Amino acid sequence: MKQYGVSEQETVDVFKKQIMDLWEDINEEFLRPTAVPMPVLKRVLNLTRVADLLYKGEDGFTRVGKVTKDSVASVCINPVPL
Template identity: 45%
Template structure:
């Protein structure tokens, strides 16, 4: 609703407004939670409670996913302003500068996820790995171009290697 209003009014939100709204609307946290469904007895009610309190691991993963998405999709959007546009407008900087800042944010999110991976003792390792694997999937889908929206030979090859081709050791 808010994004629709912003688009209708031609409003470009601040970076903080954009991140606050898109952190929720992007659905990464919900994608993560739904991916727990096939994990059997490893998952408990506590797992979902943990995930929805935005612990540092989940938050870093969601920030990573949101920023990766914003980097490669901002030019294609015909509706609400992307994070890149919000940042450029708020701080009066070039697109290249925003890419540098956002790539640093992606790097920082990876550092936070790796730190959490090493110190988390209260969460079972398969759950931690599920969070990291969502971030890894985003790297495949959104590094250098939007492979999610525009499926091409590169993504098809990744999927074939993963699911079809023999594994060579």
């Protein structure tokens, strides 16, 4: 913010745009054939999803709130059958 002289909201908007672009890249790359086995890729993807869940908006790892509790409960306690 200091380096470019922009507001905090503009900085947050840029970071959110970068995150959305990176999720698109991850999803596109996941659809392409690769030499890495799919179970390995799924573990990396799931770790990325957890990091996104815990740190989106606020620190849900250190200060667990309603959003984090509800998200974990929906995945672990009430999973959607596949």
